[in-house]
Amino acid sequence: MTDNVTGSSPPARSTGRRRGDGIFRSMTTGSSLVIVVSIGLIGLFLLIQAVPSLQANTINFFTSAEWSTGDVGNLAFGIRDLLVVTVLSSLLALAIAMPIAMGIALFLTHYLPPKIAQPFAYVIDLLAAVPSIVFGLWGAKVLGPSLEPIATFLNENLSWIPLFSDGNVSLSGGGNIFTAGIVLAIMILPIITAVSREVFRQTPAMQIEGALALGATRWEMIRTTVLPFGRSGYIAGSMLGLGRALGETVAVLIILRSASSSSTFSFFDGGYTFASKIASAAPEFSEPLSTGAYIAAGLVLFVFTFAVNALARYIAGRGKAKAS
Amino acid sequence: MTAVLTDPNRPAQAPAFQKISTARQIKNRLATVLTGLTFLVAVIPLVWLLYTVISNGYEALLNGDWWFKSLKGVLPEQFTGGVYHALYGSIVQALVCALIAVPIGILTAIYLVEYGNNGRFARITTFMVDILSGVPSIVAALFVFALWVTTFGLETSAFAVSLALVLLMLPVVVRSTEEMLRLVPDELREASYALGVPKWKTIVKIVLPTALSGIVTGVMLATARVMGETAPVLVLVGYSRSINFDVFDGNMASLPLLIYNELLNPEPAGQLRVWGAALTLILLIMFFNLVATVISRFSAIKTK
Missing domain, CATH: 1.10.3720.10 (MetI-like)
Known part of the structure; x- marks a missing residue:
């Protein structure tokens, strides 16, 4: 052993060690590179294959609502309606899910004792384990028909608000944005709740105890310490939820009824979102030019979700910097 | 000083802990009830969905073929085959x-x-x-x-x-x-x-x-x-x-x-x-x- 110290083996051992470390290090770096590159490739490939179709497009891509890709020589596709339906359904989902998620997160972190909160939190996580196609199935066959009276009531009494005016599909069966938005709200509830729960839990105990020592009720303590502390995390979580809602495919595809006329900016419209439009046409992806039209729609969706997620991260990062 | 001397039973200061005003109490209760309700609101669709799926689907699973057969050659209206x-x-x-x-x-x-x-x-x-x-x-x-x-x-x-x-x-x-x-x-x-x-x-x-x-x-x-x-x-x-x-x-x-x-x-x-x-x-x-x-x-x- 002792001759090793001055002998020839230590250098040999250390080069072997260095080689092992080098190989392992480059393996891990390479894997990271795979992830970074694949994001770039997604954007690049979608762009490359969308451009020829966009060039062959005979109408305006952004402001037109027409979608006919059957005749390759005369492509005419625009995303206006897809955008309207996607944004309307996602925003409705967000408007429903945000307050409920906040309530659940507060309930789990500051009302229930930790031991009981655990199984309760598990119940909410169960919602996240339900696959989207099952949500779609339930939304289309069970929830939609049950919501029909409510939708009819809103439509009859609030139709002076454009969002509740007559849509382009019949109210019966509930195949409209109203149903889709509610189902999407249920689907994004777990993620918003999970993120909010995490930040609400991290509220400094000093602040909480300080507020309580000053005589605040539990609600006043929450309002003055937990909510200001957790606000950025809550908003970031909601943005993540919004990203999910924007990209949700199958549930929306099954629920929404296709419409013959263009969108009327109402919750009682049918039609397609970006994602459901692409999925609905998937079996007919044979002609590169017409496929390119759907890829262009997918590119818009990608850019959209990229922006929303980057924003969520930025908000969360800013909140973290402020807290520390 | 004199007041203390004249009335030894009166406390020198008002009590430190005052009762929480009714408005604050109501707000606090309301918040408790509302947060609890949001949880219920989230559980309803989960239970409803699971109930729907189980009550409509369990029959299919009880069939022995369900786990060991495909749908090869099964007509749309036939209750046979599996997944x-x-x-x-x-x-x-x-x-x-x-x-x-x-x-x-x-x-x-x-x-x-x-x-x-x-x-x-x-x-x-x-x-x-x-x-x-x-x-x-x-x-x-x-x-x-x-x-x-x-x-x-x-x-x-x-x-x-x-x-x-x-x-x-x-x-x-x-x-x-x-x-x-x-x-x-x-x-x-x-x-x-x-x-x-x-x-x-x-x-x-x-x-x-x-x-x-x-x-x-x-x-x-x-x-x-x-x-x-x-x-x-x-x-x-x-x-x-x-x-x-x-x-x-x-x-x-x-x-x-x-x-x-x-x-x-x-x-x-x-x-x-x-x-x-x-x-x-x-x-x-x-x-x-x-x-x-x-x-x-x-x-x-x-x-x-």
């Missing part, structure tokens, strides 16, 4: 995906925790993992379609589905592994270095085994998540009513795809199959979740 072929597809596609995603994901997490030092590239990677976790499944599917079918000119197949699922699985694996690796106490690493063990061996022999159960839990959860994905199978593989063992060639069924196709079948038998497959899919995902929970319950990292 054997779709079950096989769902599991195999998820496993092939895991085979690719787990090594890359774990290595990336190791890079972030052990080598990244929060440097420039590590921050870019973390950002990209976040973005990847937000990529909609339909976009991942379109990307693989653009790469696999349009660019390479290959046929759609179950393997293409697995590739799209890799993109969805990677961020989940990276995140959970990263979290677990950060929980491993630094003392363990330092003790290993002090004994002259090289860094890579320390990671492989000390850090990873310590965090293993947490990593396995994360992988199981990620696998369960990709099993429920429908968008990639809609775009990247055709539906088949009979069993296909070959991942690289031909159409292959999976539970979501079977549900989507049987939805078009107006016969009662079709509806039964739809709900039966939905229940099977939920059970499959629950099973993976349950295994993950059990693993994490029985072997948490000892941080002290």
